[in-house]
Amino acid sequence: MNAGQIPTSEKRRMGHSTVKRMADWRVRLRSSAGMQKGRMLIFGRHFNDGWLFKLAIYIILSAAALLYLNPVVYMLTTSLKQGTDLVNPMIQWIPSKLEWSNYASAIIGLHYWKSIVQTGWISIAASFLQMGSCAIAGYAFARMKIPGKSIFFFIVLMTFLIPPQTLSIPLYVLYSKLGWLNTPLPLLIPGLFAQGLKGAIFIIIFRQFFATLPKELEESARMDGAGPLKTFWRIMLPLARPALLIVFLFSFVWHWNDYYEPALYLKNGDFTLLAQSMQFLQGNLNAAAATGSSMGGSYFSLNESITMAAAFLIVAPPLILYMFAQRYFVEGIERTGIVE
Amino acid sequence: MSRMNMGSVMTKQDHARQKRLQSFKDALRGYLFLLPWMLGIVMFVAYPLIYSFFISFQKVGVKNDGSGLKYDFVGMDNYKHAFVVDNVFPVEMFLFMREVMLVVPITVLFALLISILLNQKFKGRMLFRAVFFLPVIFASGQVLLELFNQGQGTLPLVERYNLADVIYDVLPITAAGTVMDLLGKFVIILWFSGVQIILFLAAFQTVPRTTYEAAQIDGATPWESFWKITFPAISPFIILNLIYTLVEQSSNPFNPVLSHILKNTTDANTGYGYASALGWIYFAFMMLPILVLVFIARRQSKRTGVTR
Numbered sequence: 001m002n003a004g005q006i007p008t009s010e011k012r013r014m015g016h017s018t019v020k021r022m023a024d025w026r027v028r029l030r031s032s033a034g035m036q037k038g039r040m041l042i043f044g045r046h047f048n049d050g051w052l053f054k055l056a057i058y059i060i061l062s063a064a065a066l067l068y069l070n071p072v073v074y075m076l077t078t079s080l081k082q083g084t085d086l087v088n089p090m091i092q093w094i095p096s097k098l099e100w101s102n103y104a105s106a107i108i109g110l111h112y113w114k115s116i117v118q119t120g121w122i123s124i125a126a127s128f129l130q131m132g133s134c135a136i137a138g139y140a141f142a143r144m145k146i147p148g149k150s151i152f153f154f155i156v157l158m159t160f161l162i163p164p165q166t167l168s169i170p171l172y173v174l175y176s177k178l179g180w181l182n183t184p185l186p187l188l189i190p191g192l193f194a195q196g197l198k199g200a201i202f203i204i205i206f207r208q209f210f211a212t213l214p215k216e217l218e219e220s221a222r223m224d225g226a227g228p229l230k231t232f233w234r235i236m237l238p239l240a241r242p243a244l245l246i247v248f249l250f251s252f253v254w255h256w257n258d259y260y261e262p263a264l265y266l267k268n269g270d271f272t273l274l275a276q277s278m279q280f281l282q283g284n285l286n287a288a289a290a291t292g293s294s295m296g297g298s299y300f301s302l303n304e305s306i307t308m309a310a311a312f313l314i315v316a317p318p319l320i321l322y323m324f325a326q327r328y329f330v331e332g333i334e335r336t337g338i339v340e
Numbered sequence: 341m342s343r344m345n346m347g348s349v350m351t352k353q354d355h356a357r358q359k360r361l362q363s364f365k366d367a368l369r370g371y372l373f374l375l376p377w378m379l380g381i382v383m384f385v386a387y388p389l390i391y392s393f394f395i396s397f398q399k400v401g402v403k404n405d406g407s408g409l410k411y412d413f414v415g416m417d418n419y420k421h422a423f424v425v426d427n428v429f430p431v432e433m434f435l436f437m438r439e440v441m442l443v444v445p446i447t448v449l450f451a452l453l454i455s456i457l458l459n460q461k462f463k464g465r466m467l468f469r470a471v472f473f474l475p476v477i478f479a480s481g482q483v484l485l486e487l488f489n490q491g492q493g494t495l496p497l498v499e500r501y502n503l504a505d506v507i508y509d510v511l512p513i514t515a516a517g518t519v520m521d522l523l524g525k526f527v528i529i530l531w532f533s534g535v536q537i538i539l540f541l542a543a544f545q546t547v548p549r550t551t552y553e554a555a556q557i558d559g560a561t562p563w564e565s566f567w568k569i570t571f572p573a574i575s576p577f578i579i580l581n582l583i584y585t586l587v588e589q590s591s592n593p594f595n596p597v598l599s600h601i602l603k604n605t606t607d608a609n610t611g612y613g614y615a616s617a618l619g620w621i622y623f624a625f626m627m628l629p630i631l632v633l634v635f636i637a638r639r640q641s642k643r644t645g646v647t648r
Binding site: 053054057058060061064065067068069070071072074075078133136137139140141144145146147149152155156159160161162163164165166167169170171172173174190192193194195196199203228232253257259260275276278279304307308311314315318319321322326327329 | 363366367369370371372373374376377378379380381383384385387388389391392395409454457458460462466468470471472473474475476477478482483486487490527530531583587590591598601602605612615616619620622623626627630
């Protein structure tokens with residue numbers, strides 16, 4: 001690389017003409033290398049590291065990303081449109097005036113502050129329970145000598161394949177017998193027992209993660225006289241922090257977005273989660289309009305803007321979470337070593 | 341007592357006994373750790389499964405005094421009813437299966453393509469990764485439905501170039517209908533590929549960099565090294581992703597079969613028993629392709645000697 005560079009002391013020793021000749025040669029070499037370099041930049045040494053290739057990647061990915069983001073952008077811009085903008089064919093993306101009152105209506109219609117608190121604590125509690133119980137099960141599957149373990153693990157895989165809807169009728173009957181309907185219990189208790197929303201995936205994640213940790217850890221803990229519970233709690237669980245984080249994040253987001261179960265088990269309306277509250281939008285707004293105007297049975301005209309504002313309000317918390325924890329979501333699966 | 345024996349010389353029987361004791365203890369500990377999961381399986385999976393299997397042969401109604409449920413054994417009637425009397429279910433099931441057969445390969449193929457591109461080295465790949473994973477974060481049932489209702493599932497170019505007319509001209513009516521249906525949901529189909537992309541990206545990491553370097557020195561083009569190195573390495577993950585997509589599709593919010601089942605649950609005429617039977621039929625249909633895939637995966641792993 002530095003072939004052309006000659007220390008000054010050498011230059012002084014050599015004659016003037018020699019130096020000039022050398023410089024000449026250097027320039028020529030540099031120009032040809034430059035051309036080669038340019039060609040390499042464009043076409044790449046191995047075809048997949050040149051500019052051309054990168055340009056193609058950017059184009060394809062950007063097009064796909066636009067497709068992905070299109071509905072999101074639509075949601076945002078529509079949520080800020082006035083009623084007249086919605087029917088105006090000239091206005092497609094940019095509203096003529098930002099109509100923040102859509103959000104105000106949506107907040108009323110969703111009972112936003114009440115349900116965001118409820119959804120928040122249920123999602124956090126459920127994912128916390130799921131994280132703990134699945135970690136225990138995953139550890140047992142990864143590390144413990146249990147007769148019939150492979151059969152049990154096969155059952156775990158099977159539970160992943162069973163659509164939750166197949167089980168929902170008997171569970172509904174069960175919960176109604178237990179008096180759990182319209183309480184958060186159906187969403188929390190299964191998590192305590194390593195079941196619940198996509199519990200099987202979390203068990204698999206933990207199993208794969210614990211399997212990558214060195215065996216010596218437990219052996220030395222055992223030498224020091226620690227029981228299995230202590231070993232798990234004091235040594236293995238702190239080491240599993242990345243896996244715990246991933247599972248927590250995924251579980252939180254999935255619980256937040258889950259619609260099916262709340263819609264089934266929480267029906268009477270005093271306990272609503274955000275994911276299901278979209279359907280009450282009209283009713284709640286009517287009620288609010290009625291109390292405001294003191295004329296019974298008034299009708300609030302719900303337009304697309306308000307629906308989109310509501311939709312955005314529903315997905316905003318996980319979206320904000322994603323903005324901060326994006327790295328863990330995206331790299332998480334690689335890092336936990338779920339792929340072996 | 342194991343500590344006491346440690347110092348003295350152990351006989352063979354002692355040793356064997358010790359070993360058995362140890363493995364018994366290990367098993368006990370293992371079961372202790374698995375206990376929550378086992379309880380969960382019994383309560384929230386096994387019991388519902390058995391119960392729903394049981395009531396799928398019953399007509400479930402409410403007792404006359406309204407105190408609880410009453411069961412009348414009806415044999416296979418519920419299952420027959422699904423195909424003979426119910427004129428919605430078989431049609432919905434067929435349409436849904438056909439759609440799944442199209443949607444699943446498309447999703448996985450798209451995920452593979454995107455992940456190959458994302459696996460290249462270029463600036464801003466993390467940003468793109470974040471975008472492609474975004475839908476997983478907020479693909480909430482009702483929000484999706486609302487977007488879909490407002491026509492945001494379609495590809496923008498379908499509208500702009502009036503692709504519908506072209507498709508109806510070129511293809512026979514039934515095929516064109518399916519294609520249009522797919523195009524109508526295309527964006528949302530793509531939205532369900534976030535996890536798959538991540539899985540593929542992780543799969544690419546399993547191939548050591550040195551393998552590619554070695555191939556490169558031997559003069560392999562990137563094209564060749566993709567098919568000869570990458571593809572065999574990730575083919576188990578293609579199957580894994582196919583299974584994942586199938587499972588996800590089988591519980592997605594647009595699923596007409598599920599809403600039909602749910603409708604029957606609350607229907608006084610048919611009730612839980614019939615809905616359970618429908619659930620089982622649905623389950624059987626969904627398991628069919630999954631079993632095929634599992635079978636392929638096992639054969640594959642046997643052939644390459646990879647254990648998974």
